[in-house]
Amino acid sequence: MISIYKRPYLCTIVKKEETAPGIFDMTIISEEITRQAKPGQFLNIRCADTLSTLLRRPISICDIDKEKKEVRFVFQVKGEGTRLLANRSLGELLDVLGPLGTSFTVDNSFSRPALIGGGIGVFPLLFLANAYRSSMDVFLGFRTKEMVVLEQDFKRICPDTVIATDDGSYGVSGYVTRLLEENIKQGKNDIVYACGPEPMLKKVQSMCSAYGIPCQLSLEQRMGCGIGACLVCACKIRTPKAWEYKHVCKDGPVFWGNEVLFDE
Amino acid sequence: MNDANMKVSICGVELKNPVITASGTFGFGREYAEYYDLSRLGAICVKGLTLNPRQGNRPPRIAETPAGILNSVGLQNPGVKHFIEHEIPFLKQFDTKIIANISGNTIEEYCRMAEILYDSGVDLIEMNISCPNVKQGGVAFGTKADTVYHITQEVKKYCRQPLIVKLSPNVTDIKEMAKAAQDGGADAVSLINTLLGMAIDIYTRRPVLANNVGGLSGPAVKPIAVRMVWEVASVVDIPIIGMGGIMNGEDAIEFMLAGATAVAVGTANFIDPLACVKVVDGIRNYLLSYDIEDINSIIGKVELN
Ligand SMILES: Cc1cc2nc3c(=O)[nH]c(=O)nc-3n(C[C@H](O)[C@H](O)[C@H](O)COP(=O)(O)OP(=O)(O)OC[C@H]3O[C@@H](n4cnc5c(N)ncnc54)[C@H](O)[C@@H]3O)c2cc1C
Ligand SMILES: Cc1cc2nc3c(=O)[nH]c(=O)nc-3n(C[C@H](O)[C@H](O)[C@H](O)COP(=O)(O)O)c2cc1C
Ligand code: FES
Numbered sequence: 001m002i003s004i005y006k007r008p009y010l011c012t013i014v015k016k017e018e019t020a021p022g023i024f025d026m027t028i029i030s031e032e033i034t035r036q037a038k039p040g041q042f043l044n045i046r047c048a049d050t051l052s053t054l055l056r057r058p059i060s061i062c063d064i065d066k067e068k069k070e071v072r073f074v075f076q077v078k079g080e081g082t083r084l085l086a087n088r089s090l091g092e093l094l095d096v097l098g099p100l101g102t103s104f105t106v107d108n109s110f111s112r113p114a115l116i117g118g119g120i121g122v123f124p125l126l127f128l129a130n131a132y133r134s135s136m137d138v139f140l141g142f143r144t145k146e147m148v149v150l151e152q153d154f155k156r157i158c159p160d161t162v163i164a165t166d167d168g169s170y171g172v173s174g175y176v177t178r179l180l181e182e183n184i185k186q187g188k189n190d191i192v193y194a195c196g197p198e199p200m201l202k203k204v205q206s207m208c209s210a211y212g213i214p215c216q217l218s219l220e221q222r223m224g225c226g227i228g229a230c231l232v233c234a235c236k237i238r239t240p241k242a243w244e245y246k247h248v249c250k251d252g253p254v255f256w257g258n259e260v261l262f263d264e
Numbered sequence: 265m266n267d268a269n270m271k272v273s274i275c276g277v278e279l280k281n282p283v284i285t286a287s288g289t290f291g292f293g294r295e296y297a298e299y300y301d302l303s304r305l306g307a308i309c310v311k312g313l314t315l316n317p318r319q320g321n322r323p324p325r326i327a328e329t330p331a332g333i334l335n336s337v338g339l340q341n342p343g344v345k346h347f348i349e350h351e352i353p354f355l356k357q358f359d360t361k362i363i364a365n366i367s368g369n370t371i372e373e374y375c376r377m378a379e380i381l382y383d384s385g386v387d388l389i390e391m392n393i394s395c396p397n398v399k400q401g402g403v404a405f406g407t408k409a410d411t412v413y414h415i416t417q418e419v420k421k422y423c424r425q426p427l428i429v430k431l432s433p434n435v436t437d438i439k440e441m442a443k444a445a446q447d448g449g450a451d452a453v454s455l456i457n458t459l460l461g462m463a464i465d466i467y468t469r470r471p472v473l474a475n476n477v478g479g480l481s482g483p484a485v486k487p488i489a490v491r492m493v494w495e496v497a498s499v500v501d502i503p504i505i506g507m508g509g510i511m512n513g514e515d516a517i518e519f520m521l522a523g524a525t526a527v528a529v530g531t532a533n534f535i536d537p538l539a540c541v542k543v544v545d546g547i548r549n550y551l552l553s554y555d556i557e558d559i560n561s562i563i564g565k566v567e568l569n
Contacts, residue, residue, distance in 0.1 A: 054535060226534075
């Protein structure tokens with residue numbers, strides 16, 4: 001009998017590879033997650049069964065394979081939680097809550113979307129690119145050459161994917177937002193999807209508003225429950241009169257650009 | 265033995281089992297209702313309410329510390345009237361008790377809220393005089409015995425439901441506060457609220473929380489909470505709701521042996537959305553394995569060395 005209730009899933013780790021220094025590409029098996037997941041959603045992962053790192057860690061879904069029931073995510077080792085996750089072995093069971101949060105709006109009536117990602121913000125865009133598979137522009141920013149990951153995965157869907165590095169050691173030199181700006185100045189894109197560090201999101205937001213193009217931004221905030229109950233993951237969202245605190249885990253992580261209010 | 269009595273009573277309100285959700289960790293139950301039938305809970309204590317809606321503090325509002333978390337939500341909530349109109353009807357679908365947790369800037373605000381809740385259908389009122397995350401009120405009422413006595417006496421006048429006073433651990437002697445609450449007319453006390461703490465990012469030299477300081481909860485606080493429940497049990501006759509770091513049935517039993525009639529589960533809900541029902545099952549398993557027919561028979565039964 002299928003339960004009407006959600007629950008954390010115990011998923012077998014079937015792939016793990018360090019694709020760049022400190023960047024891990026992991027795949028787990030979950031029929032339930034592949035059935036429900038939409039691009040932009042995330043998983044809340046119990047990195048190890050220990051009380052020392054108590055909380056789950058939010059990690060975006062990078063891609064899914066419905067036939068193989070595979071869920072792929074890519075993460076960077078930052079602190080203790082992601083370090084423990086990177087130490088997990090093939091065949092072990094991972095305790096995963098998800099898919100959680102809102103997703104990117106996939107609408108084939110847009111003629112040419114632009115996807116822009118920076119750093120760890122690149123990872124969820126692969127699932128989105130796969131959902132479109134039409135003509136699109138993809139701009140990916142990394143710090144330096146050795147941190148570039150997922151290039152071939154994106155190029156398989158969008159051969160013209162542009163890679164930029166902050167230090168110019170690979171691809172185009174400088175920030176990806178400059179490349180996006182050239183594109184939208186020429187009126188090439190009618191929707192923009194962005195995920196990455198806050199300065200990048202701010203730039204995308206102001207650019208899209210200047211050129212009158214809708215954009216969706218994926219936000220990050222420190223989380224507790226991941227399901228909308230504890231109210232710790234607050235972000236400022238515009239209301240007709242002022243703003244209110246909404247919550248990244250449930251009302252987001254994906255918001256329309258014109259809703260989001262960044263602090264100065 | 266194939267079943268044990270799990271029912272406990274808090275000042276005349278019968279709970280089907282001693283497990284309550286800790287205020288602020290369970291919202292108004294909606295999110296967790298997607299994970300299990302809320303009727304399995306002894307009671308649901310909702311997010312801390314204030315007279316008017318509050319936005320809460322700036323993010324980041326959470327920091328992880330060894331075996332615990334610091335939070336500085338700052339009582340973000342839609343206000344008591346919104347709660348009555350929009351949340352109580354939802355909660356009433358479930359066969360469980362509802363506890364309204366209230367906070368105020370002034371004694372008058374607490375009284376006004378008790379008045380507004382008079383006909384609301386909530387089963388119990390928990391007066392939070394121990395929130396470390398708001399500037400006015402909150403913990404300011406909970407750290408001096410004479411103010412605890414005074415506010416309890418005043419608010420009690422307006423309460424139809426039994427009044428639980430939620431105590432702060434950020435005091436020199438929690439027994440004094442518990443006695444003051446009992447003398448003021450409290451029907452029960454609950455403890456502990458969070459312990460004031462701080463975490464600093466050594467690379468940016470800034471506190472992790474935007475609010476600089478926040479309340480510590482989770483397994484890290486459990487030994488302190490158990491000790492405080494035990495101390496309070498030695499000086500009051502009213503029921504105690506024990507909480508602080510309960511992760512499973514064994515932890516809950518520990519609080520009950522120390523003197524708690526019921527327990528609340530908070531931070532554990534974040535790690536496992538099914539935590540509360542697992543605590544219920546864990547308590548039952550303990551009773552069955554040790555042939556204990558009635559849960560009430562273990563309350564306060566710690567045998568001192
Ligand atoms: C919706 C969402 C999706 C994300 N997707 C990815 C992804 O696909 N790949 C990836 O590498 N990272 C992603 N992150 C960031 C990732 O969650 C953090 O890097 C991770 O939680 C760090 O944990 P830690 O124990 O290694 O680091 P620590 O710094 O030791 O963590 C301490 C605490 O802070 C929290 N924290 C620290 N950094 C962040 C952050 N940037 N965002 C939220 N919480 C943080 C941790 O969860 C933990 O509770 C995402 C974050 C969010 C909110
Ligand atoms: C995120 C968060 C929010 C909280 N909000 C409230 C609140 O609104 N009112 C209240 O009385 N206690 C609040 N608390 C305290 C808990 O109810 C409980 O007393 C404390 O967390 C200890 O239990 P635990 O260790 O099981 O979490 C909050 C705790 C957390 C972690
Ligand atoms: S993490 Fe609990 S509400 Fe978002």
